[in-house]
Amino acid sequence: MTEQRGNWTSSAGFILAATGSAIGLGNLWKFPFITWENDGGAFVLVYLVCIAAVGLPIMMAELLIGRRTQKSVVGALKEAVGPAWGIVGLWGVLCGFTLLSYYTVIAGWSLFFFGKTAGWMVGGFPEGTSLGEVFTEQSANGGLQLGLSLAFSIATVSVVYFGVQKGIEKIARLFLPILFAILTLLFVTSFAMSGSGEALAFIFRPSFGELDGGSVLEALGHSFFTLSLGMGAMITYGSYISREQSIVKASAVIVVLDTVIALVATVIMFTVIFTAGMQDQVSETGTVGMLFISLPQLFFAEGIVPGGTFLAPLFYVLVALAALTSTMSLLEVVASFVIDEYGVGRHKATLACGGTVFVFTILAALSFGGASFATNLSVPGPIGDLFFAGKTSWFGMADHFVSNWMLPTGGLAITIAAGWFMTRDASESELVDETTPGWFNYGAWRLFIRFLAPAAIATIIIAVIFFGVDFS
Numbered sequence: 001m002t003e004q005r006g007n008w009t010s011s012a013g014f015i016l017a018a019t020g021s022a023i024g025l026g027n028l029w030k031f032p033f034i035t036w037e038n039d040g041g042a043f044v045l046v047y048l049v050c051i052a053a054v055g056l057p058i059m060m061a062e063l064l065i066g067r068r069t070q071k072s073v074v075g076a077l078k079e080a081v082g083p084a085w086g087i088v089g090l091w092g093v094l095c096g097f098t099l100l101s102y103y104t105v106i107a108g109w110s111l112f113f114f115g116k117t118a119g120w121m122v123g124g125f126p127e128g129t130s131l132g133e134v135f136t137e138q139s140a141n142g143g144l145q146l147g148l149s150l151a152f153s154i155a156t157v158s159v160v161y162f163g164v165q166k167g168i169e170k171i172a173r174l175f176l177p178i179l180f181a182i183l184t185l186l187f188v189t190s191f192a193m194s195g196s197g198e199a200l201a202f203i204f205r206p207s208f209g210e211l212d213g214g215s216v217l218e219a220l221g222h223s224f225f226t227l228s229l230g231m232g233a234m235i236t237y238g239s240y241i242s243r244e245q246s247i248v249k250a251s252a253v254i255v256v257l258d259t260v261i262a263l264v265a266t267v268i269m270f271t272v273i274f275t276a277g278m279q280d281q282v283s284e285t286g287t288v289g290m291l292f293i294s295l296p297q298l299f300f301a302e303g304i305v306p307g308g309t310f311l312a313p314l315f316y317v318l319v320a321l322a323a324l325t326s327t328m329s330l331l332e333v334v335a336s337f338v339i340d341e342y343g344v345g346r347h348k349a350t351l352a353c354g355g356t357v358f359v360f361t362i363l364a365a366l367s368f369g370g371a372s373f374a375t376n377l378s379v380p381g382p383i384g385d386l387f388f389a390g391k392t393s394w395f396g397m398a399d400h401f402v403s404n405w406m407l408p409t410g411g412l413a414i415t416i417a418a419g420w421f422m423t424r425d426a427s428e429s430e431l432v433d434e435t436t437p438g439w440f441n442y443g444a445w446r447l448f449i450r451f452l453a454p455a456a457i458a459t460i461i462i463a464v465i466f467f468g469v470d471f472s
């Protein structure tokens with residue numbers, strides 16, 4: 001190691017950074033849509049159980065591995081569990097790399113829609129505009145997509161370049177409060193809309209008739225994605241935590257905030273959709289549609305969102321901020337691995353990693369018609385079917401592979417490492433000390449991490465292999 005490792009300056013700084021990693025497009029883009037697809041209610045309840053029973057214990061496991069070793073993911077697993085476990089760390093780095101390569105493209109769309117809605121705020125919404133067409137046109141415009149994702153990648157690199165304290169923590173301290181403020185404003189506004197009752201009932205009234213095995217597994221898969229688990233992001237962030245901080249308390253705060261934000265975002269979006277009576281269109285346009293096709297237009301429709309013209313650009317600022325605080329954690333996983341393992345300086349490592357990831361971002365940016373080789377990229381035959389579910393384009397394949405394969409397998413390995421290969425003393429001394437809150441029970445945690453969590457994740461993987469369930 002050539003440079004002094006940074007540390008968070010305070011416990012609040014760490015919690016904001018980790019919460020920023022967790023809150024992202026998963027909360028604003030994926031969760032509302034899968035809740036919609038699975039008819040809300042019962043699905044939300046199952047999701048909450050997965051978060052509490054699987055997500056929370058694994059969050060603690062990742063943070064404790066990081067803090068114990070003070071190393072990034074590969075070094076941390078090697079030291080905490082044994083040299084062979086470095087391979088699991090490498091798998092995590094590869095996952096961070098792959099996820100980052102396409103995440104910045106979606107993040108770029110938020111910049112585009114910020115620009116569009118800001119323009120409409122000033123110049124008025126052009127009558128007869130089809131948002132479906134606006135979306136398709138912008139995503140098929142290769143030059144535009146490259147520009148947007150490059151802008152977002154540069155922003156990400158610029159934060160990570162300055163390190164844990166002066167980059168990541170500083171930006172999280174600045175952006176997360178803004179994000180909470182915007183969300184609160186939108187949430188309060190949603191209660192002035194006529195569709196809010198219907199939206200709340202859809203989200204919170206369970207009807208178990210609608211629930212099938214696939215939905216349960218989808219809820220479990222999403223709990224990994226949304227909490228940034230399964231690839232070492234939390235191991236890496238955990239490696240900068242000081243000894244005085246309670247990992248148990250921090251994990252609880254991060255998990256609760258991430259969950260509350262996902263639910264609040266869903267209430268806001270569904271309220272707008274129900275108020276406008278746009279349920280059918282949303283079902284047709286899919287995940288992308290809810291955030292980038294249905295919503296922008298509804299902000300400008302008369303009599304739906306009070307102050308909508310002003311709130312629309314703010315909403316896309318929210319999406320961009322949430323995405324940035326996640327992309328910086330993804331790049332940190334990759335960069336800190338290069339820094340720790342190869343003794344490269346932070347500046348050089350960040351630029352090299354950011355640049356290399358961007359090569360693949362080019363493929364992701366051109367995946368929507370921007371260039372036919374990228375759009376039609378595919379892996380034929382049974383391998384393609386098993387690992388990519390026959391998906392085409394770098395974007396489609398990477399998203400499928402990360403959500404269905406990389407996060408669950410990485411998560412399973414980390415869980416087994418913490419539950420079966422680390423000694424009881426090692427994990428207990430990280431979790432239990434004078435800072436530990438009274439509600440925490442180490443024996444229960446150990447039971448969850450040794451049996452329940454691995455069993456649940458193994459079920460996902462089996463479901464993917466044998467039943468063709470798709471979590472992306």
Ligand code: PHE
Nearest residue numbers: 022024025026225226228233
């Ligand atoms: N948790 C982020 C989200 O919800 C995604 C993410 C996964 C970020 C893994 C970092 C690591 O969007």
